[in-house]
Amino acid sequence: MAETAIGCARPTGSVVGAQPAKSDDTTAIEQKETPVSDIMVGRPAPDFTAPAYHKGSFTQVKLSDYLGKWVVLCFYPGDFTFV
Amino acid sequence: MSASVDSQFVHKIWDEEELAKMIEAGGVPFPMIADAAGRVGQAYGVYDAEAGVNVRGRFIIDPDGVIQAMEVLTPPVGRKVTETLRQIRAYQHVRETKGAEVMPSGWEPGKKVLKPGPELVGHVWEVWDPKKDE
Known part of the structure; x- marks a missing residue:
């Protein structure tokens, strides 16, 4: 994984293939009401790309780069929380 | 790999200041993902929009990219x-x-x-x- 440039902007993760929401799009509200998640065991994991910190470097993670390996993906509420 | 809505910069300091003291390897060995807007969490159904954070979702993904197991816990446990x-x-x-x-x-x-x-x-x-x- 190549180290990524650091800036003050706050880039975040996105689902691979997802269209960015347009602020002037009148269908934005309708889109919000549509559940994005279609998660099920036995079905493909949604691919995503997101900035990350990895062993001293800032990198970009893409889930599909890990095809061929077992992956554990853990979400948690926040750094410096207690559990 | 892990993911929370914290920035990669906060991940760095958390790893250096606290986690490295709790892990024998001297730091977190896997990528810590910055999911600032919760988009990745939303895609996996674990983003709590009201709280603005991801809950404790854990997914085992096989070498074909298929989810084999998942577990979701509320934050306290x-x-x-x-x-x-x-x-x-x-x-x-x-x-x-x-x-x-x-x-x-x-x-x-x-x-x-x-x-x-x-x-x-x-x-x-x-x-x-x-x-x-x-």
Whole structure:
């Protein structure tokens, strides 16, 4: 994984293939009401790309780069929380 | 890999200042993802929009990119790593045997596996005793 440039902007993760929401799009509200998640065991994991910190470097993670390996993906509420 | 709505910069300081003191390897060995807007969490159904954070979702993804297991907890209770490892080993065994062998409840590596087939229907009790630690 190549180290990524650091800036003050706050880039975040996105689902691979997802269209960015347009602020002037009148269908934005309708889109919000549509559940994005279609998660099920036995079905493909949604691919995503997101900035990350990895062993001293800032990198970009893409889930599909890990095809061929077992992956554990853990979400948690926040750094410096207690559990 | 792990993911929260914290920035990669906060991940760095958390790793350096706290986690490195709790981990024998001297720091987190896997990528810590910055999911600032919760988009990745939303895609996995674990983003709590009201709280603005991801809840404790854990997904085991196989080498084909297929979700084999998932567990979602509310924030106050932590996970058990050995249980995640047990499940990964079980799914790896299933994959190695191409599904010919399956794991009964409570299975641990080295313990009895079952071979599904017509002969086993109604006869699981004869070959596997859940009360025995085998």
